[in-house]
Amino acid sequence: MADRPDILIVDDGPAWTRETTARLYHLTEQFIETAGRCLIALSGGSTPGRLYQSLTLPEWKRRFRWKHIWFVFGDERCVPPDHPESNYGLAQRLLFAPLGIDPQHISRMKGELEDPAAAARESEDALRRLTEAGLSAVPVVDLVLLGLGEDGHIASLFPGSAALCDSRHAVEVTQSPTGVATRLTLSLDVINHAAVILFLVTGPNKAAAVRAVLEPQSEAERCLPAALVRPTNGQVQWLLDRSAAQHLARTPEDAERRP
């Protein structure tokens, strides 16, 4: 990556969850202070899921100004919302229900629709309404949460996907090589137009992908979906635990010691 993104490396376990929750709190407060609301694109996955559970702890539940926070999804599997694989279902169980989030503040991708392309169009229309983006503009989400796949995928943008080069739509239909095949996902363009992109990555099984994306050693690594996250005007922040960061040759501590 040309200019080194903001990388925070935290001890594994509760320390990572605490630090990530605190950073999310301060980011939502910044958006609410300046714009009166914060629009977050939620990610699926177990790592984001850990964060969602933390948000419902009493100390955070009462601190976040939920009435000023709106939710869209970074991606969705083409399954019904109550399906175990649904990203909306994950957020509903871990976040929306425990916090009593107003359903009017949630815009989900309707993965259950027979026609995924129609679902993508409907999600795009909703996103444009929420961001007041005209047809020729790229919708701007305040805060996009991203997990990282071991193959370097983000949202449901997988390595080699034609969607990575397609900026005609804000929401794309893609195919996953594993799990639920047909997916809906924000386009790379929408992700890159976000004000803040937060990577939530933990565990030793992500260390290789983290190194490949942050310290690429080949053209193939430079073309991984996560490596193509280059904010147009915003910023990208990596929230890593030590296990996920273990293969990085250069860490923020090194930079502090060796400017």
Ligand code: 6PG
């Ligand atoms: C999904 C997510 C996907 C996920 C990564 C990381 O729908 O599954 O959008 O991009 O965030 O695969 O998932 P884990 O944190 O569970 O490894």
